Amino acid sequence: MLRASMIATAVNSRVSTQLVMNEWIGINATFAQIIRWKRKPIWLPQAKSKLFKVPPRLRLPQEEAVEILRLYNNYRTNRKSIRGYLEQLMQASQVQFDEVSLKNAEEEDYANCSKINDEWNKELAKRREIRLAKEKENRIQETLKIFNEKKQLNEKIMEEIEGKVKRARMEAKTFITRENIDRAIEEALADVVDYNAAIDKEGRLYGKSVDNKQQASV
Numbered sequence: 561m562l563r564a565s566m567i568a569t570a571v572n573s574r575v576s577t578q579l580v581m582n583e584w585i586g587i588n589a590t591f592a593q594i595i596r597w598k599r600k601p602i603w604l605p606q607a608k609s610k611l612f613k614v615p616p617r618l619r620l621p622q623e624e625a626v627e628i629l630r631l632y633n634n635y636r637t638n639r640k641s642i643r644g645y646l647e648q649l650m651q652a653s654q655v656q657f658d659e660v661s662l663k664n665a666e667e668e669d670y671a672n673c674s675k676i677n678d679e680w681n682k683e684l685a686k687r688r689e690i691r692l693a694k695e696k697e698n699r700i701q702e703t704l705k706i707f708n709e710k711k712q713l714n715e716k717i718m719e720e721i722e723g724k725v726k727r728a729r730m731e732a733k734t735f736i737t738r739e740n741i742d743r744a745i746e747e748a749l750a751d752v753v754d755y756n757a758a759i760d761k762e763g764r765l766y767g768k769s770v771d772n773k774q775q776a777s778v
Contacts, residue, residue, distance in 0.1 A: 736744045758766045
């Protein structure tokens with residue numbers, strides 16, 4: 561029972577330590593470097609029994625040493641050959657610096673670029689002229705359309721005004737003036753409005769105002 565509790569405690573301690581290490585590594589993963597060891601920590605010094613011990617030098621067999629030397633010599637030969645070949649290609653591809661030729665090349669390049677730029681400008685000028693002509697024609701058409709719509713609207717407004725004037729002139733005949741005010745008063749007194757009047761299916765009107773008119777006519 562005691563051994564089981566000790567094992568559980570060690571496991572819990574190891575798990576907690578591992579979690580702490582994982583959390584620390586997650587936070588400082590950029591500056592962290594994991595080092596593993598098997599027998600002892602890295603910070604402990606060398607053992608006293610191995611302090612003055614000189615390890616024996618590795619001795620290869622004669623055939624193996626000769627084969628390794630041969631492979632190394634072949635490697636160095638191939639490396640020098642490839643390096644020399646690349647240097648030759650580099651020297652062949654290099655252009656000797658000449659100020660006059662370089663200046664002439666720059667002037668020729670500038671002339672070619674200027675020529676291409678002039679051609680582009682001419683082409684763009686033609687396109688711009690065509691576009692401006694189309695826009696001008698569209699503006700003229702839109703202006704004429706707006707002018708015609710405005711003209712039609714003005715004519716419609718004038719027709720409405722003339723109709724109102726005609727109606728006003730016709731209604732002016734029924735206006736009460738100083739000359740016909742007496743006659744208008746007599747007609748108003750004689751024409752009594754009866755809001756309780758009725759009409760039958762034949763269109764005959766019944767009421768006080770109808771009776772008064774009949775009596776007046778008699």
